[in-house]
Amino acid sequence: MSDLEIQAGLAGAAARRRSGRRIAGRIGVTEVLAAVFALFLLVATLAPGLVAPGDPLAIDPRSAFQAPSWAHWFGTDESGRDVYTRVSHGTLSSLQIGVAATLIGLGFGAVLGTVAGMLGSVVDFTVNRLLEVMFAFPGLLLALLFIMVFGPGPATATLAVGLATAPGYARIIRAQLVSVRSSAFVEAATVLGRSRARILLRHILPNTLAPLLVLGTLGIGQAIIWAAALSYLGLGAKPPAAEWGAMLSAGRTYLSTAVWMSFFPGLFVVLTAISATVLGRAVERRLRHA
Amino acid sequence: MSGARVTGGGGTGPIPTGTGSTGTDPGTLSGTVPRADAAKPRRGPALLVRGLSVGFGGVPGTNPLIDDVSFEVAPGECLAIVGESGSGKSLTARSLLGLAGAGSWLHADELSLGGASVLGLGEAGWRRRRGRDVGLVLQDALVSLDPLRPIGREIGDALRLHTSLSAGARARRVLELLAEVGLPDGELRAGQRSGQLSGGQRQRALIAAAIALRPPLLIADEPTTALDVTVQARILDLFEELLRAGTALVLISHDLAVVSRIADRVAVMSGGRIVETGATRALLADPQHAETKRMIAAVPAGRPRGTRLSAQDRPHRPEPEIDPAVLTAIVSGSVPATAPTSVSAAAGRVVLEASGLVKSFRMPNRSRLLAVNDVSFTLDRGTTLGIVGESGSGKTTLARLLLALEPPDAGEVRVLGEAWSGVPERARRPRRAALGAVYQDALASFDPRLTAGAILRDVVGSADQSVELLDRVGLAASVLGRRPLELSGGQRQRLGIARALANRPQILICDEPVSALDMTVQAQVLDLLDELQRDLGLSLVFISHDLGVVQHVSDRIVVIENGSVVESGGTGPVFAAPAHPYTRRLLDAVPRLPTP
Amino acid sequence: SPPAAENTAPVSGGTLTYASGDAEPTCLDPHVGGNYPQALVGTQFLESLVSRDSAGTIIPWLASSWTQSADGLAWDFTLRDTVTFTDGTPFDAAAVQANLAHVQDPKTGSSTGYLAVRKVVSTTVVSPTVVRLTLSEPDSALLESLSQPWLAMESPKALARSQDENCAAPVGTGPFEVASWVKQDAITLVRNDAYSSPPADAAHSGPAYLDSIVWRFIPDSASRYAALQSGAVDAIDNAQPDTIVQAEKSGSIRHLDAPRPGASNRIELNSSRAPFNDPLVREAFIRASDVDSAVSSLFQGTATRSFSALSSIEPLGVSRPDLFGYDPTAAGTLLDSAGWTGRDSAGYRTKDGVRLSVVFPVSTNQSIPAEQSLFEQVQATAKTVGFDVVLSPLDLSAWYTALGSNAYDAVSAPYTKVGPDVLRTLFDSAGIVPAPSGYFANHAQVNDPEVDAWLTEASQTADATRRAALYAQAQNRVLEGFYVLPLYDQQNHYLLSSVVSGTRAMPTVSTPTFYDAWLNR
Amino acid sequence: MRLVPGDPAEAVLGGPGSQTSPEALAAVRAQYGLDQPIVTQYLAELGRLATGDLGRSYALRVPVAPLLLGQLGGTLLLAVLSLLLAWLFAIGLALFSTRAGRWGRMLGSGLEIGAAALPHFWLASALIVVFSSWLGLLPPVSTPGPAGLVLPVLTLAIPLAGFLGQVMRESMLTALEAPFVVSARARGESEAGIRRVHVLRHASLPGISLSGWAFGSLISGAVVVETIFARPGLGRTLLNAVTVRDVPVVIGVVLFVAAAYILMTLLTDLAQRIADPRLRRA
Ligand SMILES: Nc1ncnc2c1ncn2[C@@H]1O[C@H](COP(=O)(O)OP(=O)(O)OP(=O)(O)O)[C@@H](O)[C@H]1O
Ligand SMILES: Nc1ncnc2c1ncn2[C@@H]1O[C@H](COP(=O)(O)OP(=O)(O)OP(=O)(O)O)[C@@H](O)[C@H]1O
Numbered sequence A: 001m002s003d004l005e006i007q008a009g010l011a012g013a014a015a016r017r018r019s020g021r022r023i024a025g026r027i028g029v030t031e032v033l034a035a036v037f038a039l040f041l042l043v044a045t046l047a048p049g050l051v052a053p054g055d056p057l058a059i060d061p062r063s064a065f066q067a068p069s070w071a072h073w074f075g076t077d078e079s080g081r082d083v084y085t086r087v088s089h090g091t092l093s094s095l096q097i098g099v100a101a102t103l104i105g106l107g108f109g110a111v112l113g114t115v116a117g118m119l120g121s122v123v124d125f126t127v128n129r130l131l132e133v134m135f136a137f138p139g140l141l142l143a144l145l146f147i148m149v150f151g152p153g154p155a156t157a158t159l160a161v162g163l164a165t166a167p168g169y170a171r172i173i174r175a176q177l178v179s180v181r182s183s184a185f186v187e188a189a190t191v192l193g194r195s196r197a198r199i200l201l202r203h204i205l206p207n208t209l210a211p212l213l214v215l216g217t218l219g220i221g222q223a224i225i226w227a228a229a230l231s232y233l234g235l236g237a238k239p240p241a242a243e244w245g246a247m248l249s250a251g252r253t254y255l256s257t258a259v260w261m262s263f264f265p266g267l268f269v270v271l272t273a274i275s276a277t278v279l280g281r282a283v284e285r286r287l288r289h290a
Numbered sequence B: 001m002s003g004a005r006v007t008g009g010g011g012t013g014p015i016p017t018g019t020g021s022t023g024t025d026p027g028t029l030s031g032t033v034p035r036a037d038a039a040k041p042r043r044g045p046a047l048l049v050r051g052l053s054v055g056f057g058g059v060p061g062t063n064p065l066i067d068d069v070s071f072e073v074a075p076g077e078c079l080a081i082v083g084e085s086g087s088g089k090s091l092t093a094r095s096l097l098g099l100a101g102a103g104s105w106l107h108a109d110e111l112s113l114g115g116a117s118v119l120g121l122g123e124a125g126w127r128r129r130r131g132r133d134v135g136l137v138l139q140d141a142l143v144s145l146d147p148l149r150p151i152g153r154e155i156g157d158a159l160r161l162h163t164s165l166s167a168g169a170r171a172r173r174v175l176e177l178l179a180e181v182g183l184p185d186g187e188l189r190a191g192q193r194s195g196q197l198s199g200g201q202r203q204r205a206l207i208a209a210a211i212a213l214r215p216p217l218l219i220a221d222e223p224t225t226a227l228d229v230t231v232q233a234r235i236l237d238l239f240e241e242l243l244r245a246g247t248a249l250v251l252i253s254h255d256l257a258v259v260s261r262i263a264d265r266v267a268v269m270s271g272g273r274i275v276e277t278g279a280t281r282a283l284l285a286d287p288q289h290a291e292t293k294r295m296i297a298a299v300p301a302g303r304p305r306g307t308r309l310s311a312q313d314r315p316h317r318p319e320p321e322i323d324p325a326v327l328t329a330i331v332s333g334s335v336p337a338t339a340p341t342s343v344s345a346a347a348g349r350v351v352l353e354a355s356g357l358v359k360s361f362r363m364p365n366r367s368r369l370l371a372v373n374d375v376s377f378t379l380d381r382g383t384t385l386g387i388v389g390e391s392g393s394g395k396t397t398l399a400r401l402l403l404a405l406e407p408p409d410a411g412e413v414r415v416l417g418e419a420w421s422g423v424p425e426r427a428r429r430p431r432r433a434a435l436g437a438v439y440q441d442a443l444a445s446f447d448p449r450l451t452a453g454a455i456l457r458d459v460v461g462s463a464d465q466s467v468e469l470l471d472r473v474g475l476a477a478s479v480l481g482r483r484p485l486e487l488s489g490g491q492r493q494r495l496g497i498a499r500a501l502a503n504r505p506q507i508l509i510c511d512e513p514v515s516a517l518d519m520t521v522q523a524q525v526l527d528l529l530d531e532l533q534r535d536l537g538l539s540l541v542f543i544s545h546d547l548g549v550v551q552h553v554s555d556r557i558v559v560i561e562n563g564s565v566v567e568s569g570g571t572g573p574v575f576a577a578p579a580h581p582y583t584r585r586l587l588d589a590v591p592r593l594p595t596p
Numbered sequence C: 001s002p003p004a005a006e007n008t009a010p011v012s013g014g015t016l017t018y019a020s021g022d023a024e025p026t027c028l029d030p031h032v033g034g035n036y037p038q039a040l041v042g043t044q045f046l047e048s049l050v051s052r053d054s055a056g057t058i059i060p061w062l063a064s065s066w067t068q069s070a071d072g073l074a075w076d077f078t079l080r081d082t083v084t085f086t087d088g089t090p091f092d093a094a095a096v097q098a099n100l101a102h103v104q105d106p107k108t109g110s111s112t113g114y115l116a117v118r119k120v121v122s123t124t125v126v127s128p129t130v131v132r133l134t135l136s137e138p139d140s141a142l143l144e145s146l147s148q149p150w151l152a153m154e155s156p157k158a159l160a161r162s163q164d165e166n167c168a169a170p171v172g173t174g175p176f177e178v179a180s181w182v183k184q185d186a187i188t189l190v191r192n193d194a195y196s197s198p199p200a201d202a203a204h205s206g207p208a209y210l211d212s213i214v215w216r217f218i219p220d221s222a223s224r225y226a227a228l229q230s231g232a233v234d235a236i237d238n239a240q241p242d243t244i245v246q247a248e249k250s251g252s253i254r255h256l257d258a259p260r261p262g263a264s265n266r267i268e269l270n271s272s273r274a275p276f277n278d279p280l281v282r283e284a285f286i287r288a289s290d291v292d293s294a295v296s297s298l299f300q301g302t303a304t305r306s307f308s309a310l311s312s313i314e315p316l317g318v319s320r321p322d323l324f325g326y327d328p329t330a331a332g333t334l335l336d337s338a339g340w341t342g343r344d345s346a347g348y349r350t351k352d353g354v355r356l357s358v359v360f361p362v363s364t365n366q367s368i369p370a371e372q373s374l375f376e377q378v379q380a381t382a383k384t385v386g387f388d389v390v391l392s393p394l395d396l397s398a399w400y401t402a403l404g405s406n407a408y409d410a411v412s413a414p415y416t417k418v419g420p421d422v423l424r425t426l427f428d429s430a431g432i433v434p435a436p437s438g439y440f441a442n443h444a445q446v447n448d449p450e451v452d453a454w455l456t457e458a459s460q461t462a463d464a465t466r467r468a469a470l471y472a473q474a475q476n477r478v479l480e481g482f483y484v485l486p487l488y489d490q491q492n493h494y495l496l497s498s499v500v501s502g503t504r505a506m507p508t509v510s511t512p513t514f515y516d517a518w519l520n521r
Numbered sequence D: 001m002r003l004v005p006g007d008p009a010e011a012v013l014g015g016p017g018s019q020t021s022p023e024a025l026a027a028v029r030a031q032y033g034l035d036q037p038i039v040t041q042y043l044a045e046l047g048r049l050a051t052g053d054l055g056r057s058y059a060l061r062v063p064v065a066p067l068l069l070g071q072l073g074g075t076l077l078l079a080v081l082s083l084l085l086a087w088l089f090a091i092g093l094a095l096f097s098t099r100a101g102r103w104g105r106m107l108g109s110g111l112e113i114g115a116a117a118l119p120h121f122w123l124a125s126a127l128i129v130v131f132s133s134w135l136g137l138l139p140p141v142s143t144p145g146p147a148g149l150v151l152p153v154l155t156l157a158i159p160l161a162g163f164l165g166q167v168m169r170e171s172m173l174t175a176l177e178a179p180f181v182v183s184a185r186a187r188g189e190s191e192a193g194i195r196r197v198h199v200l201r202h203a204s205l206p207g208i209s210l211s212g213w214a215f216g217s218l219i220s221g222a223v224v225v226e227t228i229f230a231r232p233g234l235g236r237t238l239l240n241a242v243t244v245r246d247v248p249v250v251i252g253v254v255l256f257v258a259a260a261y262i263l264m265t266l267l268t269d270l271a272q273r274i275a276d277p278r279l280r281r282a
C-alpha cells in the first residue's frame, strides 16, 4: 500500500458509489473551487507576473517582517521581500518538482508494472518481491537514502521523491494489467482470432494505461508534500529560491514573531494537494462515466 | 391522495424517541411455535394496502415509482406479486416495512398490519413492528447476511431486539429455528458465518431470521431466484409449511412456475401499478392484461422448439398468440407431438466434436479438482446441443475448452473435422472465424473504451456491414455511437451476438446467454438465436442451468454432474424419461404450472 | 548584558533544564575533536588551568600562579593543592601532565586543543603542585590557549579508561559532574558537593546552588524558543534575533548576550583566483555590499556591525569603519577601472566575455538563518553593481570539500579562539596549504611574507606593547587589502527564563556557567 | 554509499565551530577503515552485516545496534499512540459524516481530504504556535510527563486520520447500503445498533489492512516530528545520520525499520484474521 494506492482506491470507490446516485455528471462547489485554485497555479506557473507583478528576489530591508496588509497580502519576510510575490513565483519550481517527481514515479512505475504484468510469472514474481522490499521502507526513508547517496539538492530531491513513489504506481499498474489481461473482453478478442500483438496494442495497453491520468493527478499532491518535506529538512531546494518548502523552512525560524512567513507557503502546499485530490477524483468520475 | 406521509423511511432519517417494547409476552415465545395461532384470531387481513404510492426525491407525490397500489393478504394466504424487472416489486415490499430508502416519500390511503394502521408511525414505532409483526426476506439472499457475524447471532437478532429472553433462551430458540428451516446440525451451523454456507443454506438462514418471532406476515422477495432447482424446491416446501401454520405470505417472483406452485392469488405489476389480480390458476389460464399474457408467453419451459416466446414488435406490444393447445402443453409440462421440427432435419454432418475431454484445476490446498471429466459429444450441423448441470458442474470450463481458451488435460476437440485443441494458437487463428461465442456477462466481454461501432468495425472492417449486422440482430444504427455501459442488458446481448456473427461462424458457443436477463428480454434473445439458426444454418452449443430454457432451445441435450456426463440424448426423450437419477432429481425440482 | 541584580538571596536546589540548539556532541570530552557544543556542556563540569576576566586579563583558576623563563621556552604553573576530581583522584602536576599527553596523543583525535598546544614539547612534574611546560618556541598565546575549555583538566584515572567510556562521562573538577547521557536526548549533570575551585571571578564559593542540570538538544529554533516560553526548559542558546527582541519586551525572559572571542564573523574573499585576485574587485565587492542595512534589519539591534577582523571582546582588535562603507557608485568605478566593463543579458558585469561571478559556498551547519539571509541581501545589493553572487548552501562535509578544492570566491567561516593569535591561524600563509583532509584556515588566502613575519613575532614576544603593535600592523594590512568583509561579532545569545538567576557567560569562550545560578520558582 | 562529495572523516570530527587537525582526521580514517580502498570498505561492511554486526556509528561513536535499540522505544511509542488516536479520529469522523446530513457529510469529507493533505512539518508548526506559543497549554518538546507527547502525536495522527477516515467512510457507506443492513433494519434494528453491530466492524476492516502502510507513513513522519519536537527516536537519528553521512547508522535504521515493518505486517495480518472470519478458512 502507498498513499497513492489509497487515493486511487478512494477515487474509484467514490466514483462507483456516485454513479449509483446518478449525480456523476454534476460539478460540486468543491470541484469548482479546486479548479479555480488550479487555474491560479497554472497562471502563476506560466506567467507569474500576471498574478504577482513584483520581483520575488527584490529585497527591502527597511520593510522586513511586516504583517499581512493591503500592501503586502501575505506580509513580508526577513529581507523585506513580499511573501505573496514569492509564493506566486515559487509555484513554478514547487510544481516542477512535484510534477517531475510524479512523472518519474509514473514512468518507472509504468515500466516496472508493465514488465511485471506482461512477462512470465518468474519476472512478475521477481518484480513483485522487489516492490515489496521497496515497500518495507517508508517513502521518506527511501528518499532520504537516495539523498544520502547522491547528495542533497532540488534535482536529487525530485528524483528521490519520484523513485520513492514509483512502487505505488507500479503496483497499481501491474494489478490493472493483470486484471485487464485476464478480462473477458481480452478472451473475447482471442476467440475472434485477434493476434497477441493486436490484442496488446488495441485492448490491453490502452485499458491499463487509462488510469494514469487520474493516478498522476492524485499523486501530484503527495509528491509536492514530500518534496516540500525534503526542502523543509534542508535536503531539497535552498533559499533564497522561492520554492514553497524552502520558504517554509526559512520562515519557520521566525515562527514565533512572523507566522505569516511559513503559514502562506504551507497553505499553498496544502491547497495544491487538496485540489489535486479533488480534481483527480473528478477526473476519475468523468472517465468512468464518459 | 389523502394518505399520511412518511418521509425518509430508510435508515438515515431522524430517529424519534420513545421506544419501548409493548405487548410482547416473552412467555408465549418460548414454545416451539409460539405465535402460530396468535395471528389466526385476529380480525381482518394480515396486510391491507390501499392506494399506496412511493417515489424518490423531488416533490412528494410526483413521479411515483409505485403508483396507487392496493392489495390485501389474509392469514395463511399467499399472494404472489409478479412482473418484469424494475416494475416496482421490491420497492413495494420494502415500503411495507417503512424501508423504502433514503430520500423516499410514501402516500397511502390505508396501510395496516394485522388490522393496525402503520401510517404515520415514527422510526421507533416502525422498529417495534419490523421483525415482530412482519418479516422480510430480501431479494439479494447471498449477501443479506452479515458475513462477519455467525448466523446464529443474525437469527437471534429479532429475539434480542423484541423480547427480553436470556442469551441462553435465545440460543435454544435459534437452534429450533434452524431445525424448522431444514438446517440440521444447528449447533454447528449457528456458529458459522454466511461465507461458510451454500446459497440454499444462506437463504434458509435468512428465512429463519425473518420468522424468528413468527410474524403473522412474511414478505419474501425472489427467495429462490439465485438457487438451483433442487434447493429451490426445498425452500418452497418450507413456505408451504409456514402457510399451513397460518402465516400470511407475500411472495415476489418473476418465475411464474414458482408462483403457480404456492400462491393462492397473483398480482401482476407493471410500471409501478398492479395491472391484474386474481386467483392463481384462473389468472394463468385466462390472462386478461397484455402484460400478463406476455409474461406467460415468455416462459420457455415446455415450449417446443421454434415457438416464439416474445412479441414481435416491442413498442406496440401486441399480444403473442397463445394457442390453447400450447397453453395446455405449457401447463402440463409436456412437449406436444405437433411440435414444429427444427432445421435439424436438414442436418447431419458433425461440425464440432469433443472426445474424452478432461480438465482439472489445482486447489489452494494442493489437491486437484476435476472440473471436466471425460466428456464426449458431437454437434451436428444446424442443430442445437443443450448442456445442463448444477452450478459448479463444469459447464463454463467445458465451454472454454471448446473455445480453446484453455488446453484440455486429456482428450481432443475437433472443429469441422480438423484438430482444434492441441495445435498452436497461430495455427488456430485463421480458423477461429468458424467458431463464435456469446457470453453470460456481455458487458464484461466488450472493451469498455470502445463504442458499439468500434467494437463491430474491429471485426467486420466497414461501417456499412456494422449497420447490416445490427439490423440482423434487431438493433437500430443509433446504438453505434454508444459505449456498452450505455446499453440495456438486452441490447448488450444483441450486440454480443452481432459481434459473434460478424465472422460468419458456423458454430456458436453460448454460455448462459440469457441468465442475466429478465424474462421478457430472455424471450427476445432466445427468439433471435432461433431465428438466426434457421436463417444462417448455425450450429449451437447452448449452456444453461435453466432446464426450461434448455428444453426449449435444444435438439439434443447433455446433462453433466461434477464434470462428468451422466446422461445425453434427444431433448424430448430425456425430458420425458430421464434415465439417470441426477437428471430425474433436476427435473422433479422444476416447478411447473399446474394443469387447469 | 548580565542579568539584572538579584534582590533576593540565592536558594539552593532545583533542576535547571538547558536546551542547546547546537548539535549534540559525539563525545563529551572536549579533548576529542574539540568544538563549541563540547565547550558549552564541558564548562559545567570541567575546569581549566587559567581563566580570563571580562577585561581580557588572564586570571588564576586551577593554577594559582605561573612564571615564564626569560627565553619564554619554559613555563612553571603552581597548582591549587586542595582540589580533587569528582572520582576522588587528586588534581596535581601529574594530572596536568597526563592531560597534555592525552591531548597530544594522536589516538585521542584532538583538533582544537591539539592545535593550541602545538608548541608544547614536554611536560615535567617539578613537584606535586608545580608543573613545567617546555616549548619549542616562545608562545605569547599560551595562557589564552590554556584558558579554553578544549584544554580543560580531566581525571588521569578517567582518561586511562577507553575512549568510549571517557567520552560518555569525562571526570573533571567542576561544580557539576556527568550523571548520565542518553544519546539523542539529554545529558544529566548533578552537583559536585565537594566542589572547591571556582575561578577568581566567580560570585560565590563552595558547591553550586542547583541540584542538577538537564542538558537537552533541540535543534529547531522555533521549538526551542517555544519550549522556553512554555516553561518546558529554563535556558536556551542560539536564540534568534526576533525572539530576542520579543523576549526582551516580555519581561519573563532575560537575554544574555555573549559574543564569542577570536575572529569576527566576516566574508573572506579568495585572493588566489579571479576575480578576487584583483584588489580593486575585492574593494568593489565590499563597497557594493550593504551590510549595515542587512545587520540592522535582520538582527534588529541584537548585533552591531563590525569593522574588524577580531571580535569586539578582543582588546587588541583594530576597527576600521572608514574601509567598509556601502558605496555602490564607488564600487562601479572600481569595477570599471578593473576592466569589468561589459554587461550581459542578465545585467551582470563581464570581462572578456566572462561573467563577474562570485561562488559563495555557505555552510548550513555553521551559518545561522539570519546570517544566511544576510548573504542573500549581500547577493541582492551586489547584483545592482553587477556581481553575480552564487550562493550554494552546503552541509558541512560538502562545504569542506568545496573549500579544499579551492572552488570558492567568498566564504564565511567562524573561528573561535581566545586571544588575537587567531590572526595567525587565519592570515599566515602557512594556513593556505590544505591539510591532507583538505582543511585549511586561511580562506582569504592572504599570502604576504610581511604579515607572516609580524604574526610570528607577535606570537613569540613577551612584550605586550610590541605584541599589540605587531597585531595592529597585521590587521591593518589585511583590512586595507580588502581580504575580508567584517560583518559582526560571532553571535552567542542565551535566553533565560526569569526564574533563573546568577547566570553569566565565561569570559573565555563565552560559554554560560551555571555555577552561580539558582532557581527562583 | 560513497558517491557524495565530502569525507566521512569530516563527519566524524565535524560540528559547528570545530576545527579539524590533519592528525585527527588521519586517526579517524584509520579507526573507521576509511583509508582502505572503497571495495575493501564495502566488503568489510557486508561481512559485518552478514554476521549480524551493525557496526559503529561514525558520528556518534557508539555501536549501532544498542544505539538504535535505545531509540526504538520512543519511535514505537509515538507511532502506536498516533495510530490509535488516528483510528479514534477516523472512526469518529466517519460516524459523524455518515450520520449527518448533506452538509455534515461534505464537512466530514472536506475535513478528511484537508487533513490528509497536511504536511507534518506545517501542522507541527501550527500546533506549536497555537498550543505552546499562544495558549501556553502544551510543551512543544518532550517532557518527563505525558504532556509532551500530545502535540507530536496529534501531528502524526491528524493526517493519518484523514486517510483512514476517508477509507472508513467509504466502507461505512458501502456497508450501510449493503443488503445485510437492510435485513437488519427489517428485523427492527435501530440505527445505532446497525452501526455498532454491523457497520463498524466492516468499516474497520480496510482500516486494519491499512495499518501496515500507516505504520510506514508514521515512521516517515517521525523523521520530521522527532526533529521538530526534539524527541529521541529513530527518525531523528536517521535524519542526523543522513546529513552527516553516517552510513552504518543509516543502514542500521533501514534494517530496523524493515524489521519493524515486517513485524507490523504480520500483526496486521493477524488482526485482520481476527476481525474478518472470512480470512480464517483455508
Ligand atoms: N433507492 C432508490 N432510489 C431511486 N430509485 C429506486 C430506488 N430503489 C428502487 N428504485 C427504482 O424503483 C423502480 C422499481 O425497482 P424495484 O427494485 O422495486 O424493481 P423490481 O420489480 O424488484 O425489479 P427486479 O425484478 O429487477 O428486482 C426501479 O426503476 C428502480 O430503479
Ligand atoms: N481457473 C480455475 N481455477 C480453479 N478452479 C476453477 C477454475 N475455473 C473453474 N474452476 C472450478 O471448476 C469447477 C467448475 O466450474 P465452472 O465455472 O465450469 O462451473 P459452471 O458449471 O459453469 O458453474 P456456474 O453455473 O456457476 O457458472 C468449479 O468448482 C470451479 O470452482
Ligand SMILES: [Mg+2]
Pocket: B089, B090, B091, B139, B221
Ligand atoms: Mg426486485
Ligand SMILES: [Mg+2]
Pocket: B395, B396, B397, B512
Ligand atoms: Mg458458468
